[in-house]
Amino acid sequence: xxxxxxxxxxxxxxxxxxxxxxxxxxxxxxxxxxxxxxxxxxxxxxxxxxxxxxxxxxxxxxxxxxxxxxxxxxxxxxxxxxxxxxxxxxxxxxxxxxxxxxxxxxxxxxxxxxxxxxxxxxxxxxxxxxxxxxxxxxxxxx
Amino acid sequence: xxxxxxxxxxxxxxxxxxxxxxxxxxxxxxxxxxxxxxxxxxxxxxxxxxxxxxxxxxxxxxxxxxxxxxxxxxxxxxxxxxxxxxxxxxxxxxxxxxxxxxxxxxxxxxxxxxxxxxxxxxxxxxxxxxxxxxxxxxxxxxxxxxxxxxxxxxxxxxxxxxxxxxxxxxxxxxxxxxxxxxxxxxxxxxxxxxxxxxxxxxxxxxxxxxxxxxxxxxxxxxxxxxxxxxxxxxxxxxxxxxxxxxxxxxxxxxxxxxxxxxxxxxxxxxxxxxxxxxxxxxxxxxxxxxxxxxxxxxxxxxxxxxxxxxxxxxxxxxxxxxxxxxxxxxxxxxxxxxxxxxxxxxxxxxxxxxxxxxxxxxxxxxxxxxxxxxxxxxxxxxxxxxxxxxxxxxxx
Numbered sequence: 001x002x003x004x005x006x007x008x009x010x011x012x013x014x015x016x017x018x019x020x021x022x023x024x025x026x027x028x029x030x031x032x033x034x035x036x037x038x039x040x041x042x043x044x045x046x047x048x049x050x051x052x053x054x055x056x057x058x059x060x061x062x063x064x065x066x067x068x069x070x071x072x073x074x075x076x077x078x079x080x081x082x083x084x085x086x087x088x089x090x091x092x093x094x095x096x097x098x099x100x101x102x103x104x105x106x107x108x109x110x111x112x113x114x115x116x117x118x119x120x121x122x123x124x125x126x127x128x129x130x131x132x133x134x135x136x137x138x139x140x141x142x
Numbered sequence: 143x144x145x146x147x148x149x150x151x152x153x154x155x156x157x158x159x160x161x162x163x164x165x166x167x168x169x170x171x172x173x174x175x176x177x178x179x180x181x182x183x184x185x186x187x188x189x190x191x192x193x194x195x196x197x198x199x200x201x202x203x204x205x206x207x208x209x210x211x212x213x214x215x216x217x218x219x220x221x222x223x224x225x226x227x228x229x230x231x232x233x234x235x236x237x238x239x240x241x242x243x244x245x246x247x248x249x250x251x252x253x254x255x256x257x258x259x260x261x262x263x264x265x266x267x268x269x270x271x272x273x274x275x276x277x278x279x280x281x282x283x284x285x286x287x288x289x290x291x292x293x294x295x296x297x298x299x300x301x302x303x304x305x306x307x308x309x310x311x312x313x314x315x316x317x318x319x320x321x322x323x324x325x326x327x328x329x330x331x332x333x334x335x336x337x338x339x340x341x342x343x344x345x346x347x348x349x350x351x352x353x354x355x356x357x358x359x360x361x362x363x364x365x366x367x368x369x370x371x372x373x374x375x376x377x378x379x380x381x382x383x384x385x386x387x388x389x390x391x392x393x394x395x396x397x398x399x400x401x402x403x404x405x406x407x408x409x410x411x412x413x414x415x416x417x418x419x420x421x422x423x424x425x426x427x428x429x430x431x432x433x434x435x436x437x438x439x440x441x442x443x444x445x446x447x448x449x450x451x452x453x454x455x456x457x458x459x460x461x462x463x464x465x466x467x468x469x470x471x472x473x474x475x476x477x478x479x480x481x482x483x484x485x486x487x488x489x490x491x492x493x494x495x496x497x498x499x500x501x502x503x504x505x506x507x508x509x510x511x512x513x514x515x516x517x518x519x520x521x522x523x524x525x526x527x528x529x530x531x532x533x534x535x536x537x538x
Contacts (some may be wrong), residue, residue: 011280019274043400046278072299072404074291075353076283084283092284094292094404102400104279114353118299134281 022061023047027133030126034101035059037081042116045101066124066141068097079115089113095122095137104109109138146421149241150248151385152233152535154184154371155495157477158253161364161484163329165258170200170211171251177212180369186247189408191371193218196234197488200253208251218245224497225521226433229370229490230531233517234391236372246374250494251369252497254486257332275527283470287360287436289525291352294438297304297405298354300453303404305457308437309345311474312481313360314464315434316340319478322506328483332362345437359437363479368491371500380459388499389514390420390534397527405453408530409446409518416532417448422514424448427534428433429515430464430472430498431493434479439524447532467508472516476500476507490531501537511535 008080013024023046034056036045038060042053050057073093079085096102103119107116108125126133156179158172167175181187194216198204205219218239222231229250235375236248297303317339319325329337347358378385392415396408402471417423424447432447433439441455449472450458464474477496480489497515499505515535522528 010283013277013281014272015273017272017277020277023278042470045400046274048274066145072292072296074284074288074295074348074355076285076288077282077286077349077353078287078351081283083286087283090283092282092288092292100400102398102402104282104284104398106282118295 008086010083010134012129012134015131019048020046023134026061027135028131030133032064032124032135034062034064034097034099036062041085043100045103062099063083064097064099064101064124068095068122068137070107070116070118070120071096071102072118073107091116093137097099103135106136107138108136146387146389146536147241148375150237150372150374151387152370152494152498153373153378153381153383154180154186154369155498156180156183156369157324157484157492157495159324159365160331161366162257162331163255163346163365165255167255169253169255169367173200173208173251173369174212176253176367176369177249177251180371181249183383184371184373186371186373188212188214190218190247191249192299193236193239193248195220195222195236195248195250197221197223197228197252199488217249222394224529225486226435226490227521227529228488228533229494229517230391230517230519230533231393233370233372233388233394233494233533234531237388237391240372240374241349246377248372250372250491251367252368252369252488252491253449254488255365256363256487257365274375285352286523288352288359289353289523290436290438291355293404293442293525294354300405301456303441305346305356306342308359308441309342310459310462311434311437311440311464312345313340313342314461315460315475315479315481317465318476318507319482322428322478322483325478325483328362328364332364332435336469355436355438361435361485362482364486366483366484366486368495370491370494383441384500384537386535386537388533389422389536390418391417392416392419392530394530396530404525405442407442407446407520407524408528410531412530413447414530414533416516420534420536422534426510427472427516428509429476429497430474431497431515431517433476433489433493433518433520434475434481434487435485435520435524439520440474443518443520447516466509473500473507475507476505476509488521490521493517493519494533497535501535515533
């Protein structure tokens with residue numbers, strides 16, 4: 001908000017959203033968190049205050065190692081959003097983290113996102129902003 | 143068939159004819175004009191209506207606003223809003239309320255000026271909403287089309303489905319649109335280029351919007367609306383048109399889950415309820431009115447509705463099986479669908495309207511002797527969170 005230039009920027013998450021704010025506050029320290037229910041073992045993601053597997057709310061935060069697999073993806077070639085239109089073509093993907101959570105993110109660090117493949121291994125990479133870091137993924141080294 | 147309950151029937155329909163109102167008509171006005179036309183179609187009038195079903199797209203305080211606007215004091219108000227599937231839910235709820243004796247004549251309406259408003263339904267980025275799921279996803283720039291494209295990509299990877307197979311859905315739908323003057327005018331008014339029947343090569347040769355979906359696999363963004371009147375048997379018997387009975391319905395929800403299968407939609411849960419209640423199987427259906435936001439939507443829903451086993455939809459739709467003049471399969475979206483006739487944002491009401499036309503014998507791509515139809519709405523987004531509404535319709 002303090003920026004006076006008009007360069008469009010990535011829409012950033014709200015840090016005060018009641019359920020997911022804690023996830024984003026952790027990213028400041030480059031921690032990709034997810035919740036584990038200590039009563040029933042359910043992995044809760046997106047983050048919530050209650051367990052979706054049992055009636056409890058005995059959730060503890062764990063940190064993902066940031067390794068995962070592309071479950072599916074698309075290459076966006078047309079967008080009307082002021083920031084994303086400057087980014088096309090770019091890849092959006094559902095990624096299955098090795099610990100279980102399925103997270104929506106972008107795949108970066110590829111010259112032609114059209115060459116990505118379902119099942120490809122990817123690694124977490126952080127995009128730094130003032131109050132938050134955005135978890136993006138890039139193809140894992142062989 | 144004799145054991146099927148005939149608790150309620152569609153007795154009046156109207157599809158608002160314009161797709162570009164040039165900002166001169168409001169959604170509420172489209173709803174009211176369509177309501178009057180559908181009531182006239184049934185041989186009924188405003189004062190016969192005692193139940194309103196409304197998704198609230200006209201603004202204001204949902205059911206209260208619309209009741210006053212119509213000048214009605216209904217006994218039943220249902221403001222279920224599950225996106226484009228709202229109208230299948232409304233039809234199911236109307237049947238339930240009529241069967242329970244709470245209502246005799248139910249009115250469903252829809253109005254939208256999405257085109258005039260230049261709503262970027264498909265390629266717009268999602269705003270930074272405060273719903274927790276939005277707060278986790280809006281940083282990615284996932285467009286609505288990319289959301290569906292990810293289902294297509296996974297379907298291809300998991301089952302070997304090809305773009306050529308998906309294109310069959312666009313081709314069959316366009317063939318039906320070219321027979322429907324209202325659809326042809328829609329494409330003209332929305333400035334489609336090269337308005338004609340298409341081929342598989344045309345579709346896969348069109349511009350890629352979000353891999354693997356091409357332009358001709360995406361629905362239009364039109365203005366539009368319509369209305370449906372549903373009545374109790376004792377009313378339906380005296381109406382002007384052949385009653386189209388609501389034989390069964392099902393509702394379901396789907397959302398992203400860790401380890402879930404994105405290729406399976408909520409239809410896999412709603413369809414068994416609907417077919418079970420109706421006592422029919424997919425193979426018996428003449429007409430498949432299936433929400434065609436994109437080609438992949440139809441492919442996934444055909445499978446989940448049970449027309450073919452999961453993953454085999456690609457091969458199943460080949461060879462023009464879905465054309466109205468091909469008896470090997472159900473006729474798909476014989477009005478021209480959202481792909482080529484009418485998509486103002488929530489298309490579900492048109493699925494009911496065209497299914498009713500077919501069962502009355504009034505379609506521009508009429509299937510001779512059509513007796514059974516399914517209207518399946520998918521509201522929300524196929525690749526993340528959506529609601530499914532399945533309605534089975536039949537005539538005597």
